[in-house]
Amino acid sequence: MKNLILPLLLIICIHCSKSDGVASPRASADLVEVLPDDKTANFSKNELVPSPQEEPRENTPKKIDTISKKIIKNGEMRIQVSDIKKSLDQVNEALKKNNAYIQTEDFQNSDEDENLSLTIRVPHKNFDALINSFSNGIGSVLSKNISSEDVTEEYTDVSIKLANKKIYLEKYRDLLRRASNTKDMLEIQEKIRGLEDEIDVAEGKLRFIDDRVNYSTLNLSLYKEKIRSSATSKIGFGSRFGDSITQGWNSFISFILGLISFWPFFLAIPLIVFLWRKWKGRKKQK
Template identity: 80%
Template sequence: MLADESPKAMMISVPHDSDKEISEEYTNKAPTPPSSISEKAVSENEPISTHKTDTISKKIIKNGNLRIQVGDIKKAQNQTSEILNKNQAYIQKEEFRNTDTDENLNLVIRVPHKNFDALINSFSDGMGSVLSKNISSDDVTEEYTDVSIKLANKKIYLEKYRDMLKSAATTKDILEIQENIRELEDEIDVSEGRLRFIDDRVNYSTLNLSLYKEKVRSSATSKIGFGSRFGDSITEGWNSFVSFVLGIISFWPFFLLIPLIILLWRRWKARRKK
């Protein structure tokens, strides 16, 4: 076994990268995927059983985009709060935009995976008129399994290198083993971070909700009075007049050429008479 070999021999037969080839004897004993990222690597003295059949459950990431036209933004906000509390969801990001023509409230909502469908149905029923709806599901089980297997192997190799470090005979061997340990620890941190990210996206689905209200300026539907609309009309008329005057002024070179052309034409006509 590797534990009985000299430090140099062990360094040759066990590379630091788990994705590369290692000795045939060790490859045949590669571990099965751990049931969780916190599971400890198999110790050197513990035999690695090839009959272990730990499995990883399906990893499905759900995302949704929903745009709803509402009659009142504030009322829609209150309804949203009630729906979120009912489904144990929370707002990750909120953005409000108010223009002359419309009001927009954009929310990024995180909800437990099991409540995602119920949340979508709650917003779709009774909140307002659904303008657009897009739901997607992404199966990341294969990626999760692959990262888990590599992570488990890297942890085993890390323990091997730590044991090798204890019996290293030369300074060169010590430095090389320490460098391999450092690289393995960095790779393990990246893999564990990736698994945590996937778990977060799987356990909590994401919904991008947009609440939209169009401002209709008419006597039948708008709260804007006659005085305000009369003032707007005067302003628009004045702006149109100013635009007209500025447009005329922009033709000033032609105004200078016209008198010159007339003068030349009269002189030419006078000479022709003579």
């Protein structure tokens, strides 16, 4: 019996050792081959090639905005009307329709005419429509002058210089933070102050150009001449003759009053003549 058990135990041990010796080396080899590959792959993805979220913004190309056309439109109009007040109401109505407004207003009234001068600001897109509304229905257009000025090149030049000045300003500010002595700090601060002034001037110029481009300017003059109309022309010869007599008499009175205003000179003339004759008589006696 003992002779049978020992051979069986020997066979079982040999079988187990064979199965373990074949499977474990293969499995360990697979692990050795796979694990290093996975680690290398993860390293290259996470460290060698940064994700888009981790890339600094300074390395991304900035989009350069293209400047559209900058056109300044101005105009002048002189319109003869029969009633200044009524025409002004029509002007205000046209301004409301075109989102325009009156910037300045000047009224002059003389014996010969009435003149209302308006400086109007109107959105660029409504400029032509406003001109057309004034040309039709308000009165007789005596003169009209429309001009356009392309300032795109000037605007672009100022914009580029402004961008460069801002870059230099940031560089000087960075130098100021790293300055080690008072002399360097004062020199850098002076440079910064000069650049800030130049930047303010450039930005102000761009704002001025934008304002002139976005809102056109129209100088409108409403003119009413004070002359005899068709109604007054019906006055007869007698009335006109009486008006002429009155006007002549008023002119004569004005002349007399003008002469009277010179009375000191009239009193001085006889005195001068008397002194001159007296002096001449004495001269003859000698």
